[in-house]
Amino acid sequence: IFSLGYSFFFVCTRSSRHRKGMGDSQYLVQHNVAQLMDRILGQMMAVKPADPVAFLKDYAENEMKFLAEQRAKAKASGSAGLTVNEVEGKFVYLFSAQQSEGTAEMKALLGGKGANLAEMAKLRCPVPPGFTISTRVCQTYNANGKQIPPPVRAQVEAQLQRLEELMGKKFGDPANPLLISVRSGAAVSMPGMMDTVLNLGLSDAAVEGLAKLSSARFAWDSYRRFIAMFGNVVKGVDGEHFEHNITAVKNRKGVKLDMDLDAEDMKAVALAHKKSYEEKVREPFPQDPWTQLWASIDAVFGSWDNPRAIKYRELNDIKGLLGTAVNVQCMVFGNMGTDSATGVCFSRNPSTGENKFYGEWLINAQGEDVVAGIRTPQQIRKEASQEWAQQHGISEEVRKRDYPSLEEAMPALYKELSDIKDLLEKHYTDMQDMEFTIEKGKLYMLQTRNGKRTVQAQVNIAVDMVQEKLISEKTALKRITAAQLDQLLHPTLDPKAKTSPLAKGLPASPGAAVGKIVFTAKDAEAWAGRGEKVLLVRLETSPEDITGMVVCQGILTARGGMTSHAAVVARGMGRCCVAGCGDLEILDDGKSCTIKGKRYSEGDWLTLNGDNGEILEGQAKLIEPALTGNFKTVMDWAAKYRRLKVRTNADTPRDVAAALRFGAEGVGLCRTEHMFFDKSR
Secondary structure (H helix, E strand, O other), X not given: OHHHHHHHHHHHHHHHHHHHHHOOHHHHHHHHHHHHHHHHHHHHHHHOOOOHHHHHHHHHHHHHXXXXXXXXXXXXXXXXXXXXXXXXXXXXXXXXXXXXXXXXXXXXXXXXXXXXXXXXXXXXXXXXXXXXXXXXXXXXXXXXXXXXXHHHHHHHHHHHHHHHHHHOOEOOOOOOEOOEEEEEEEOOOOOOOOOOEEEEOXXXXXXXXXXXXXXXXXXXXXXXXXXXXHHHHHOOOOHHHHXXXXXXXXXXXXXXXXXXXXXXXXXHHHHHHHHHHHHHHOOOOOOOHHHHHHHHHHHHHHHOXXXXXXHHHHXXXXXXXXXXXXXXXXXXXXXXXOOOXXXXXXXXXXXXXXXXXXXXXXXXXXXHHHHHOOOOOEEOOHHHHHHHHHHOOOOHHHHHHHOOOHHHHOHHHHHHHHXXXXXXXXXXXXXXXXXXXXXXXXXXXXXXXXXXXXXXXXXXXXXXXXXXXXOOHHHHHHOOOHHHHHHOOOOEEOOOOOOOOOEEOEEEEOOEEEEEEEOOHHHHHXXXXXXXXXXXXXXOOOHHHXXXXXXXXXXXXXXXXXXXXXXXXXXXXXXXXXXXXXXXEEOOOOOEEEEOOEEEEOXXXXXXXXXXXXXXXXXXXXXXXXXXXXXXXXXXXXXXXXXXXXXXXXXXXXXXXXXXXXXXXXXXXOOHHHHHHOOOO
């Protein structure tokens, strides 16, 4: 052990000195020392030298010579900053039905999204082909002046050519353009924290060609979306400028929904977007697809260090990651007509953990429409759709006509999606969060990952999966953290209290929240910093609201569904959330709102019930939780496998009684003087 430790330090030191000239010393030392140690251990086991220290010193000297040769090669090829393995090896990985070069075990290198896309392709799920640029390139990019080394560019160009061959389209061809998406994907899921660009490859010429291949409305709809996303994500143009353009066109036409706009309307929006882009960026919108692609890759790599991504990692204690991977994937379109759709679904209910297929979808839409809440999403299952209609006072006739479930509207595709859901959950042995698109009657899977869920759902899913023999009791316990269980000890609304709901939205994240309303993330931070309990009230949340979401007691939005940004992030944080309240209107002053016509101003008290979506006036009464049901089952498992006994820190009879109720075996610390604080003493 001493010899190995000494040599490890020796190799680290020599590697660091030897490699500093390449400009990414820390990264290279970490990577190369890990590789060296693997090889050294293998040689030690094979040779079993009589003098381990001398053997290891000789081995290290030979490695230094090898590294010196590679350093010279790297400088000559312009690839300084890449590891030795990557200078001559692989850092871009293809996934397709024909060939998948990654696996689910490669999350550290390919990110969660890339690794799971590769795994789904191996499982013969219908995944559009694409490729993943590894997380190590992100680290090198950010450490070397935000430059992509030439060898990376060469492999990206080669892989894109393979996509052209697979799809029978040409990147940049105005007559038959290959369109792609650029998405981020770190090893740990960070919903809404990183940036995405869709429909990349469109230009003034390509949109005309796409219109001839499909329809003018679809082509111009896709182009206006791309300009807005590219402008916002890549160039930092405030999305409100683009939202203003489409709102102005809808107002002129006297319609409320994007779907009510025709081809000429969409063209007008796209042209307005181009004008806004040029005014804010002070350059024309790029027409060369390669310029678009490299700028988008730059934006995804750069977004790893944007404030909201950093904040999310801090809040969730995410450390030690190399960066984000970049996933470049052939586009499939859910906005090609009434036989096309897009959706987000979970293999189980992420709010309650109930073992029922759960999700939302929209006909003739792209994925952003579902999560942004611009249109009212529809339920995937018929039963869930009927429950939703009852909650919103919608008749069965209107529901079937205007808001049918996927199960009713496209039964064969629903069955295919349900079968894939079952396959993926059994394969990963965990609840899955999936994204899908239907293009002209064909289903495509765009993503799967272990789904974010409330702690109530986490406990219920863990117990159910043990009973279903998918996982063991020990595995179930490892999936539930102490911090999550702490959330179950928080108060909920007293069911006996008489309440008169003001309005009702969707119960996006359970629990109860009481607080003074504020309307911006910045105000939420300021008020919470003064010790105030606040509710964040928004039209819809976006990743920029993360700092306010983490300090508030609960979240209320006028737009969005059960899979919206507000819902997903709130569930992950354990925050109560009521989303999509149609009776809520945020007023132009940004400091007040109306709920069913009644005005409420900043600082007014409201109560949210995330269990049923009700919004209550004032401060409702809360009750303490109890150790029952699946919560007790999990705690019994913990007692079964634990090696430590637990006593409580309690100062009063009331504290002792509560602790014993939750399983404490005695009092470990009692501050005797605290009992004299009681006014009766």
